[in-house]
Each structure stands twice: as C-alpha cells, then as structure tokens.
Amino acid sequence: MEKEIQESDLEFDEAPRRVSSWKRFRRVFFGRKVVIYGVVVISLLVITVIFTPLLAPYDPYTTNVRNILAPPSTAHWLGTDTLGRDILSRIIYGSRNALFIGLIAVGFAATAGMLLGLIAGYFGGIIGAVIMRIIDSIQSIPMIMFAVTIAAFLGGGLQNVVIALGIALIAPYARLMCGQVLSVKQNDYILRAKAIGASDFRIMFKHIVPNCFPPLIVLMTMQVGHAILSEASLSFLGIGIKPPAAAWGSMVSEGYQYLLRSPQLSIVPGLAIMIVVFAYNMAGDGLRDALDPKLRGTL
Amino acid sequence: MTAYLIRRLIQSALIILFTSMVVFTAARFLPGDPALVYVSRDALVKASPQQLEAIRHEFGLDRPIPVQYIHWLGGVLKGDLGRSIFFRTSVRDEISKALPKTLYIGSIAFIISIVFGMPLGIIAAVRRGKWPDTVTTFLANLGITAPQFWVGILLVLVFSLYLGWLPIYGFVSPFDDLGESLQHVILPVVCLQLYPMAAVARQTRSAMLEVIRQDYIRTAWAKGLKERQIIIKHAVRNAIIPVITLIGMNVRNIFGGSVLIEKVFNIPGMGRLAVDALFSQDYAIVQGVILVTSAVVVFSNLIVDLSYGWIDPRIRQD
Amino acid sequence: MTVLLEVKNLKTQFNTEAGLVKAVDGISYEVYEQEIVGLVGESGCGKSVSQLSVMQLIPTPPGKIVEGEVLFEGKDLLKLPENGAEIRAIRGGKIAMIFQEPMTSLNPVMSINQQISEMMQIHQGLTASEARKRSIELLAEVGIPAAESRIDDYPHQFSGGMRQRVMIAMGLSCNPKLLIADEPTTALDVTTQAVLLELMKDMVERFNTALVIVTHNLGVVARYATRIYVMYAGRVVESGKTKDIFSQPLHPYTIGLLKCIPRLDEVRGRRLVPIKGLPPNLVRMPPRCAFFPRCPYRIDRCHKEPWPPLSRVRAEHDVSCFVHMEGKVSGLN
Numbered sequence: 001m002e003k004e005i006q007e008s009d010l011e012f013d014e015a016p017r018r019v020s021s022w023k024r025f026r027r028v029f030f031g032r033k034v035v036i037y038g039v040v041v042i043s044l045l046v047i048t049v050i051f052t053p054l055l056a057p058y059d060p061y062t063t064n065v066r067n068i069l070a071p072p073s074t075a076h077w078l079g080t081d082t083l084g085r086d087i088l089s090r091i092i093y094g095s096r097n098a099l100f101i102g103l104i105a106v107g108f109a110a111t112a113g114m115l116l117g118l119i120a121g122y123f124g125g126i127i128g129a130v131i132m133r134i135i136d137s138i139q140s141i142p143m144i145m146f147a148v149t150i151a152a153f154l155g156g157g158l159q160n161v162v163i164a165l166g167i168a169l170i171a172p173y174a175r176l177m178c179g180q181v182l183s184v185k186q187n188d189y190i191l192r193a194k195a196i197g198a199s200d201f202r203i204m205f206k207h208i209v210p211n212c213f214p215p216l217i218v219l220m221t222m223q224v225g226h227a228i229l230s231e232a233s234l235s236f237l238g239i240g241i242k243p244p245a246a247a248w249g250s251m252v253s254e255g256y257q258y259l260l261r262s263p264q265l266s267i268v269p270g271l272a273i274m275i276v277v278f279a280y281n282m283a284g285d286g287l288r289d290a291l292d293p294k295l296r297g298t299l
Numbered sequence: 300m301t302a303y304l305i306r307r308l309i310q311s312a313l314i315i316l317f318t319s320m321v322v323f324t325a326a327r328f329l330p331g332d333p334a335l336v337y338v339s340r341d342a343l344v345k346a347s348p349q350q351l352e353a354i355r356h357e358f359g360l361d362r363p364i365p366v367q368y369i370h371w372l373g374g375v376l377k378g379d380l381g382r383s384i385f386f387r388t389s390v391r392d393e394i395s396k397a398l399p400k401t402l403y404i405g406s407i408a409f410i411i412s413i414v415f416g417m418p419l420g421i422i423a424a425v426r427r428g429k430w431p432d433t434v435t436t437f438l439a440n441l442g443i444t445a446p447q448f449w450v451g452i453l454l455v456l457v458f459s460l461y462l463g464w465l466p467i468y469g470f471v472s473p474f475d476d477l478g479e480s481l482q483h484v485i486l487p488v489v490c491l492q493l494y495p496m497a498a499v500a501r502q503t504r505s506a507m508l509e510v511i512r513q514d515y516i517r518t519a520w521a522k523g524l525k526e527r528q529i530i531i532k533h534a535v536r537n538a539i540i541p542v543i544t545l546i547g548m549n550v551r552n553i554f555g556g557s558v559l560i561e562k563v564f565n566i567p568g569m570g571r572l573a574v575d576a577l578f579s580q581d582y583a584i585v586q587g588v589i590l591v592t593s594a595v596v597v598f599s600n601l602i603v604d605l606s607y608g609w610i611d612p613r614i615r616q617d
Numbered sequence: 618m619t620v621l622l623e624v625k626n627l628k629t630q631f632n633t634e635a636g637l638v639k640a641v642d643g644i645s646y647e648v649y650e651q652e653i654v655g656l657v658g659e660s661g662c663g664k665s666v667s668q669l670s671v672m673q674l675i676p677t678p679p680g681k682i683v684e685g686e687v688l689f690e691g692k693d694l695l696k697l698p699e700n701g702a703e704i705r706a707i708r709g710g711k712i713a714m715i716f717q718e719p720m721t722s723l724n725p726v727m728s729i730n731q732q733i734s735e736m737m738q739i740h741q742g743l744t745a746s747e748a749r750k751r752s753i754e755l756l757a758e759v760g761i762p763a764a765e766s767r768i769d770d771y772p773h774q775f776s777g778g779m780r781q782r783v784m785i786a787m788g789l790s791c792n793p794k795l796l797i798a799d800e801p802t803t804a805l806d807v808t809t810q811a812v813l814l815e816l817m818k819d820m821v822e823r824f825n826t827a828l829v830i831v832t833h834n835l836g837v838v839a840r841y842a843t844r845i846y847v848m849y850a851g852r853v854v855e856s857g858k859t860k861d862i863f864s865q866p867l868h869p870y871t872i873g874l875l876k877c878i879p880r881l882d883e884v885r886g887r888r889l890v891p892i893k894g895l896p897p898n899l900v901r902m903p904p905r906c907a908f909f910p911r912c913p914y915r916i917d918r919c920h921k922e923p924w925p926p927l928s929r930v931r932a933e934h935d936v937s938c939f940v941h942m943e944g945k946v947s948g949l950n
Contacts (some may be wrong), residue, residue, distance in 0.1 A: 020441040024634075034440070137318035140600070142555030145573055149585060152577040153325055229446055235558055236448050237574055252449055256563070259452065260460050267456075270449030278444040287442075428678075514721040520674055521716075522736050522787070523709035526700060532735075536726045611726060612771040 015112045028290040035286030041279030050096045056089035060246045069262045076241055078268055082254060083244075087265065090246040091272055097247050098276060101231045102224040106167035110220055113173025114212070120174065121181025132178065139171045143226075144233055151239050161240035165227050172219055180212045214291040218284055225280035248273050307604055311597045316592040319375070323368050326582050375590070381583035390587035393572060398591065400470055401561070401568035405553045407488045412495035413546060419496075420503025420542075425530055427508065435500060442497025447556050451490040451563035458486060468565035487564045491556045495549040502545045506538035513537070540611055549605030553595045621794055621827050622648040622671070622712075627685035629663075631671045636900035640666040642851035643684070645927075648795060649825050653818070654753060655838030656831045657874075658848035661896050664831045665717075667848075668797050671699075673704055674712055690794070710740040713788035717800035719780035723772040723838070730754070730768045733787050740791040755786040758823075759816060778809035783815065789820055795827045802837065835874060839863060842890060847871050850897045850907035857934035865937040871911045906939070914940050 030036055048055060057077075064084030072079045078087035120131040138146065150164035234240040235249030243250055248269040253264025356360050362370075374381070380390035405533050423435040434530055459467040466483055473480040510516065510532060519529045558570035565571075576584035629641040641663040648654050656664045669675050670682050673694065687694040689712065697704045708714075716722045724732060733755065734748035743751065749768065756764035759782040772780055782799060788796050798817065802810035818841050821828045830842060838845055838859065845862050847855040847870065855868040866872045873892040894911035904923040909915055918939045927935045928942055 034381060034437075034529040133313055133317050134321065136314045137321055137593065140314055140318055140551070140596045141589055142551050142558070142592060142596070144558045145570075147591060148558065148574065148577060149589065150323075152585075224505065225444060227443070232446055233448060236446075236559065237562060238578070239574075249446075249448075252446075252452065256452055259456055264458055266449070266452050270446055270452065273446045273449065274441075274444055277446075278440065281440060281444050511866070514716065514718055515724040517674060518722045518784075519724070521672060521708055521714045523705040523707070523739065524735070525705065526737075533724050533727070593865065612728075613725060613773050 001267040017032025025290045026298055029286045032286060036283045038279040038282030038286065041275060042283060045095055045099055045276055048092060049099050052092055052096060056092040058086040058089040060085060060090045060093040061244055066071035069258060071262065072264065077102065079262060079264055081265055082258065087268060091248070091269060093246040094248045094251065094269065097231070098228050101165065102227040105162050105165035105169060105227045106220050106223045109223065112166065114177045116170065117174035118181060121178035135171050135174050143168050144230060145254055147230055147234060148237060148239055151230050151234060158241055161231060165230055169223055169227060176215055176219065177212060184211060195253070218288040221287055222281055222284035225277040228273065229277050242281060304605065307601055311601045316599050319372065319590055320368065322586050322589050323371060326586055348462045380587040381584055390583050393584060394576050394591055397567060397569045397572045400566060401557050401570065403473065404484055404487050404491060404566070405557060407484065408492035408495065408553055409549065411488065411548060412492045412499050416496040417503050417542065418500030420500040421507055421530065421535065423500065423504045424507030424511065436504070439497040439500040445493060447490055447494060448559040448563050450493060451486070451560055454486045454490060455563070470566045487560050487566060490554060491560050494556060495552055498545055498549065499542065502542050503538065506541045507534060510534045510538045540607065543603055543606060543610070547600045550599040554592050554596065618649040620647050621690065622687040624671065625686040627667060627670055627687065628683045629666055629675060630683055631679060631680045633679060638899045639851055640899060644848065644853045646663065646846050646853060648829055650794070651825050651827050652826045652844065653821065653830065653842045655842030656829060656848060657833065657835060657838055657845055659833050659896055661849040661899065662848045664848050665799050668714065668799055668829065668831055672708055672712060673699070682868045684742060698836050706740065707772060709736050710791050711793050712795045712797065713793040714797040714799065715784040715788045715801055717803050719784060719804060722784060723780055725772055728769045728771055729783055733790055734791050736787060751790070755790055759786045759820065776910050777805050778813060781805065781813055785817060785820060789824050789826065792824055793826055795829065796821060797829045799831045835878060850902065851899065852924065852937065854908070855936045861931070867930060867934065867941055868938050869914050870908050879907040916940055
C-alpha cells in the first residue's frame, strides 16, 4: 500500500553543511604561511611609518663626521653611513617614502587607468582605439625607462616620481577595465538597463565597475610592490628622491662605493626593499587565491 | 593567416608611431626650453635674444608642433635620429655602439630564463605540494621581488670582492676575447635573468596546474600513457600558450633591467646611455633610445603573437 | 560465458570541504565477455566514480579507493602498483574508456591522427605510418566521411557527435576486451544520440568487446543492454536482465524511475509521476537504506536496520529492499 510522502519525512536527510564564503575566504587567504608573513610585514611597515619618530633612535639627517662608516655597535645597531648618519634611523625614515609612494602611485594609476579603460571600452570607436594604442605604446617602453624619463622631464623630486610612476603603472588597469566593459556590454542586463532608460553613466558605475573589484584589488596589491621597487630603482639611479633624504634606493647607491669596507650600507636597505615588496606580493597572491581561484595564472 | 599578419604589422607600426608621438610631445612639453633637445643649456644661457631666435628657427621650433613632428619623423625614417649634444656624434652612432652590448647580455639572460624557468615551473606543477614545488615557488617569489640592482651588488660583493673569481665590471666584446667576455658577462646575466626566469617559472607552474585538471589529460591517462609522455606531449603544449605571452613581456622587462644592471656593472649599453643622457639633458639621445627600444619590444611582441598561430591550431582559423 | 570483470565490494571515498563523501559504498557487479551491461542511476549516485575506480583514474589527494577487489581476467587491478607498467598496459589496451564531454575530452592542440595513433604505437608497437593507416580505417568505420583528409584535422574542427565517434574509434583502436562508456551521449542532441548508440553497438559486436554503458537514461539501456545494474547513493539496489527489470521492476527506486518516463505502450493521458524529494547528501549518510525518505512503500524495518543486502528474489534478479525480503510484494506492481 502506497504511503503518502510527507514533507517532514524528507528532512530525515540533513542538508549539506554550507561553507560560508567569508569563512572560505579566511581559510584560503590565511592558509598559506607566506601570505600570513606578507600581512604581518605590511602591518609592521604601517606601524613603522606611523610611529617613525618614536622608533628611530636618531635623527636621520644629523651628520657626524667624526663617526663615519662605523660598523654595527650597540650605539648604532647598523652602523653609520658616509656622513656619520645612523643607518637604522635612515632605514626607518625611508619606510615612509616606500609606503606612501607605493600607495599614492598605485592609487593614481588605478583611478586614472580604470577611467580610461571605462571610456575606451564603453564608447569604443576612435576614442577607444586611440586610448588603447597610447596604452600599448606606453607598455612598449620598459617601465623603468619610462618612469625615469618622465621623472627626469618633470624635474625629479618626490612629487614627480610619484606622478611618473603613476603614469607608468596605468596600463594594466586600463586593459582590465576595458576588457570587462567589452565583455559586459554584450550582456543582456545592460540592454535591459538601457531599455528602462538608465543613463550611460549609471550603467557604467552600477553594473560594470562592481564586477571588476576582485581582480582590481589583487592587481593593486601587487602593483604596490612594483611601485616600491621602481621607486627604489629610480632613487638608486639618482633620479627622484635624492640624498640627504632617506630613501632605501639611494642608500644602496651611496653604499656601493664602500662595498668592501662597509657592505651593510648597501645590503641592509636593499634587504628592506625586498622584504616589503615580497610581503606585498605574497599578500596579493593570497588575495587572488582567496577571492577567485579562477584568476590563478592570469595575474 | 596572411591577413592576420598584415593586420598585426600595421598595428605594430601604429604603436611605434604612437610611441614616437608620445616621446616627441613629452620632450616638447618639458619645463624648460624645447631647444634643449638641440642645444646645450650652456649655449642657451649664453645666447643673446637674436641668437635664440636663430636657434629656434634653425631647428624649426617656431613652427607648429605637428609640423615639427612630421619633420622629425621624416628624419627618423631616413635614419637620422638627431645629434647628441655631448658626444658630438649622431644619435644613431651612439645607439649603434650601445645596442649590441645590451642585446648581447639581454639575449643570454632571455634564453636562460626560458631554458631554466620552464622546466622548473613544470616540475613544480607536477610535484605540487611536495618539496620541489615549495622550493621552486619560494625561490621564484623571491626572484620577482628582489631588487635587481641590489642582487647585482650582492653578487659583486661575494664573487668579485670576497672570492675574487670574477671581474667587477667593464665590458669585453665576445669577438675580442670570448673567455674574458664571458667572465665579465656572467654576473650581469645572472642578475638580469632573475626576474624573467622567476616570472616564467611561476606562469608555467600556474598554466600547467590549469592544464592538468582538464578532461583531455584524464583521457590521456585512460589511454595508458606514461606520466612523462602525458606531461610532455599532452600537457606542456597546452600550458605553453599563456607562457608565451609572458615571454614576450620579458623582452620589455629585460630592457628595463638593463638600465639598472648597466649602472651596477658599468656596462656602456642602452640603459646607461639613456640614464646618462637624461642627466646631461641630452634629450635627443633619450628620444632615440626610447624609440629604438620600443621598436625592439613591439617587434618581439609581434613575433610572439605570430607564434600563437603556430602553437595553437584553434587560432589559425582566424 | 566467461567472466571478464568482477568487481567485489568496491568502496571509494572523497575528502571534501564539506566532509567525507562515500561516493561508492560497496558495489559488486560482473561483466561477461562480449556482453553489454548497463549501469543506471541519477547524477551523484556514484556510477562514474565506480568506473573511474576500475581504471584507477581517481585523483588521489581528495579521493581514495578504500576497499574492494577489481578482478579483470582474474587479476586484482587494485593491487597493481599505481601507474605502473601493468595497469598502463591494461588502460587503453585491455580496458578502454570514453567520457561524457566530447568537447573537452580531446587534446585541442594535437591532431586526431596523433591522438589515435599514439595508442596503437604504445600498446601494439605499430610504427607511425602503420598506425596512421589503421587510424584512417578506424575513422571510416565509425562513420566519419572523407577519413583520409580529416585524419590530420584538429578536434575543434569536428562537431560534438563527430568527436564522440573519434573517441569511440580511439577506444576500440587497440581491440580492448572491455569498453566503458561513461554517459557517452548525454552531451549530444537526441538524434545524434540514437545514431551513436547504434554505432557503438555495432562496433562492439564487430570487435568482440564487452561494453559497460553508464547512464541516467533508462531509454538508452533498454534497447542496448542485456543486463542492468541500478545504482542509488553509491550502491547497487537492483540488478537483473533488462527485460525483467522493465517488465517487473522490484526496487521502489526503479519503479519510481519507470513511472517518470512516458512509454509508447501505455494509456494516453497518464500522468508522469516524479519521485518526490531530492537525491541524498552523501556526507554523513545514516546507515539505513538511503532511499527511505523518498520511498512510498517503506516499512518499519527500513529505518531501523542498516541498508538491506542484495538478495535474489527471482531468477537472476536481485534487489536490495526489505519489503521484498519480507515477501510483502502485494503493494508493488
């Protein structure tokens, strides 16, 4: 005799345990030790930047010609440089440049790049073509050469370095945005939005931009590392932040002449650069894996 | 396929053209006198107003910018890239001296980055999670984050100063003395290939991991093939496609790296030429260097694009 | 008839984010030489996983074959070293498998010739040109027109149905004793399905190969298989000759399945009756019969005791169901 199946009977079987997306993000992001390392280092960097005057034992600009090129000691943990300035303090002060330049340059690049990409993709036609060709040509010039040139043309100095880096870093954002716009433009929901009478502006910002956030965030995080590296390269070459300002790159360059006698002059600032850039890259890797595993291999 | 080739050639030419425009306008819009491209700052300062007028007229600076550009472009197409202020030679001569040196070191670095980078990436992918993978991934991550100039300095410290095995700097042409030349070139090359090799290894690893998950690899296993055959015959051919894009970008990265390496190792190549010229405000050379570099990069990207068609039969249809 | 493949109490499990999934929870079946056997069940019942386990193609970090024997021509395949020479010789050479997705199962950057020939070169030691000739013949046999010119084409130049034919050709190229077809026609349209199934039947007859068809589509097995195994939640719940199962289905699940499909020989206007409820979640399965929540015929015993064993109720017709074991068959028809 057939029995009626009640809805309640079907609850005998438990539903599968739902893994929440936040939990999953946390698990993947913090799953790898290097990623945790990255986050820790970045936090330390931020703390260092905020508390610079408290952390640095000496003023980074005070020279002391009686104590030049001193080896590490209890008074000066990392020794002194060619003008008797405390290396450790200079490194700590240098962190400010590193962090700010990285963030500002990338912020600028991201905003400008996204805007350009949005325009190029949405309006297409000649405007789009011209914008993308200019982006192509910027990308055909090696980034350092380009940044060096723009910075030199603008006259050097901190501000111009940031602008130069910002321009040099625009390309991937523009491409990303343009690509997203092109693919989303085909989608039905854009057509529907248009049919209801939504303005172009609204469509662009409400529908297209949110889709870009995961790759955008990953890109930005990794580019901060590149920006810091590029700034260091620029100051190593002597463009950008010049002594007596404390910048890691120029410290390496100064120390090169005294390599045999006091290798720490060059080694330590370079190590600082690498540690910070590594941290940003690892954090970026972790973000990419956690936000969207499909992005693996594309960025 | 030929239609595609022609289209890409035109596109490449356009990009180089745009680059020239970008460079030209940038130089013209510098703070300061555009005449600096042609005449030294000293001469400008000492010149009287009439002399300035004459200079401007001589170099066409009083004509509208598009006209100036066309004039300059015409010169470029004939091979005249201008004159260097400080070397008193033509820009073309300076570049012809510097370019081969950069290409020499750069090509070796380029080849090494592929020859070692790809196998490392493949091994890391196939032995995912085990020690070859963790080690390779870690080293590759270091490779893309280490400041190239710093690594160069470290290498100099260890191998030239402490161990005395290799000379510190200088450049010896391979045609003059191959042995000496290679000795001088080892450290710069090792330094220069670090980033490209690390990037290639990472990308190869990601691409391989993607490919290994695919259905056709499962089919290959079901056919009874050995792991080695599957990796080499079936997987790598598919994984290599995104890696080729990266390899194209590495040409650009190697030129960029040269700027730093040539300073550290004191090599008279394109990078150093550009930086020195920027410092001496010898903008004619700067223009020339950027133009030539860009042309090389665009050309290699074109080759990369064409190679897609050779590797991936799906693309050949277009 | 000699037995070709004997699977005994095979159990395969997967470690997933959500827990331990018992994809295959103790199935046993046989395949005799040159017969066509159907393995039927809905998505997620473990039928594909069971076949992959036979071929030892289960990806081992998340998956693991935890118990059982797979006796092929008398030898236990599960005891062979992983990816060793013996199992590799069997894969493709003695047991071949074709998959569900023809669009992605062929390597996009290798020509058809390369993909078919390499099998013969490895298993039969043919030279490249010998293998190529044979590949052309095989393509013609599976009905691909202009085989000689198409042999060097790439997969993307073929339609889905054509690709599946290529897969069949590839599968049979080394004259295997057994061909496993995992949902071979599911991704194709209906007319192509019919054509392809006829082709497969024809080919296995010509090559004297046994065939296991894994599918969720009863219609497919009705016509082609001589014996059927019905699977649910990782186990075999009914097995027997095709005609017996269709004319006198025993397990409530099978009955439910048959009620869902329209038949040509029945009264018009009969309502199709779906099986209420959803497929079970394979994590944390209770030990009782997995079909219990959806079963209209259940008795008390069904949720008190562990899953009933397969028992013979009629000639060559087994079922795993307490209702039948108790002989209370009056309600079932």
